[in-house]
Amino acid sequence: MYAIRLTTNPRLFVFSTLRNYSNNVRIISNSFSTKIPTSHEPLPESHRGRVPTNIWEKTNTNLHTKPNHPLNILRKTIESHIQNTDESCMFNMNTSLSPIVTSEHCFDDLLVPSDHISRNASDTYYIDDNTLLRTHMTAHDPYLLRSGMKAALSTGDVYRRDTVDRTHYPIFHQMDAFKLYQTNSLIKSKTRHQIENDLKNVLVDLAHTLFGQGAKFRWVNTYFPFTTPSFELEILWNNDEWLEVLGCGLLHNEVLEKSGLNSDEVQGWAFGLGLERLAMILFNIPDIRLFWCTDERFVKQFNDNFHLKDMKFKPFSAFPPIEKHLSFWVNGQFHENDFCQTARAVGGDLIEHVEVIDRFQRNGQESLCFNVVFRSLHRSLTHVEVNEIYESLRQQVATNLPVTLR
Numbered sequence: 001m002y003a004i005r006l007t008t009n010p011r012l013f014v015f016s017t018l019r020n021y022s023n024n025v026r027i028i029s030n031s032f033s034t035k036i037p038t039s040h041e042p043l044p045e046s047h048r049g050r051v052p053t054n055i056w057e058k059t060n061t062n063l064h065t066k067p068n069h070p071l072n073i074l075r076k077t078i079e080s081h082i083q084n085t086d087e088s089c090m091f092n093m094n095t096s097l098s099p100i101v102t103s104e105h106c107f108d109d110l111l112v113p114s115d116h117i118s119r120n121a122s123d124t125y126y127i128d129d130n131t132l133l134r135t136h137m138t139a140h141d142p143y144l145l146r147s148g149m150k151a152a153l154s155t156g157d158v159y160r161r162d163t164v165d166r167t168h169y170p171i172f173h174q175m176d177a178f179k180l181y182q183t184n185s186l187i188k189s190k191t192r193h194q195i196e197n198d199l200k201n202v203l204v205d206l207a208h209t210l211f212g213q214g215a216k217f218r219w220v221n222t223y224f225p226f227t228t229p230s231f232e233l234e235i236l237w238n239n240d241e242w243l244e245v246l247g248c249g250l251l252h253n254e255v256l257e258k259s260g261l262n263s264d265e266v267q268g269w270a271f272g273l274g275l276e277r278l279a280m281i282l283f284n285i286p287d288i289r290l291f292w293c294t295d296e297r298f299v300k301q302f303n304d305n306f307h308l309k310d311m312k313f314k315p316f317s318a319f320p321p322i323e324k325h326l327s328f329w330v331n332g333q334f335h336e337n338d339f340c341q342t343a344r345a346v347g348g349d350l351i352e353h354v355e356v357i358d359r360f361q362r363n364g365q366e367s368l369c370f371n372v373v374f375r376s377l378h379r380s381l382t383h384v385e386v387n388e389i390y391e392s393l394r395q396q397v398a399t400n401l402p403v404t405l406r
């Protein structure tokens, strides 16, 4: 699925029956004897397992439900659009599903192959061997289907170990939807065609609502383990760049069956989109860290009552970056994401960008040099404070990663 990540960048988805539903969700993980709280309740430290503190601390933030936050504004716009597409079908709107899921829900139930990269500990925040912070909102769909829902739209924070730059952050937000249709084996192929059309119409309408009636878009065939056929919707941006904005498809028969449905009687569509990516495009937000900043100069620019089109972010002054290089020999199993994670843990949001700038082999050993760009969104950094962070990053890297500093 993450051959194409529907996240924030080009590399890669009414009303509260769901509050009750999220109570049910508490029992989805069997590796805890205690109940798993909804994301609106603080996740207790005792559940943190192997997740780094700097990530765990953010599990209770819920940016997608914060009044006047751009992600919340976008979520509500999309929710009401989807609900209005079909008055006879009530979508269950979920905003408080716990981000703790089992690998069964996140991967197995969705037919993600056992050797798929998204399952690796270098890509995913595992709590223990079988429990993790969800890597996509689709993780909830089989459970929601099993609980009898016919249509749902779920929004939440998802977690991926990733590179560090202006469009990647280890936590981002997705909206995932599905809708079921009654069918029977005789008319199944016809119905599947109609369902595909319905899906595409809903999403093209959504794209028009968000990007304006004149927006140009195209469908691209793609692959997700849990949908077939699968598509991406791309929008022509600034007349010169095709941007992928969402992934979708018809739910795989086996996913339906695994969710307790008879695929001869029921078919359905699903889609998923990354909210930060959309919000960055729509509101001209240049750096993904801004969503987390509480600086008034950012916060004040967004309001639940403003019209979507009237919200264009006006950058406050850009502060100068400070760059540092860090080189080491790799001794064992090392993944670049491990370095990025360490940098985020030590430098937090003061780190704007991390990149390998030099790589060579000598006597069978690999040497890497990372460039780490420090830049605050709010103020000028001093060399003294950056040097301090840099020294503790060197120390952490030397202690916790299988490398020898050069």
Ligand code: PHE
Pocket (backbone or CB within 6 Å): 001, 002, 004, 005, 006, 012, 013, 135, 136, 137, 138, 176, 224, 227, 247, 248, 249, 270, 271, 272, 273
């Ligand atoms: N879960 C997919 C992702 O994160 C997106 C998706 C959702 C695609 C539903 C198809 C259907 O990349």
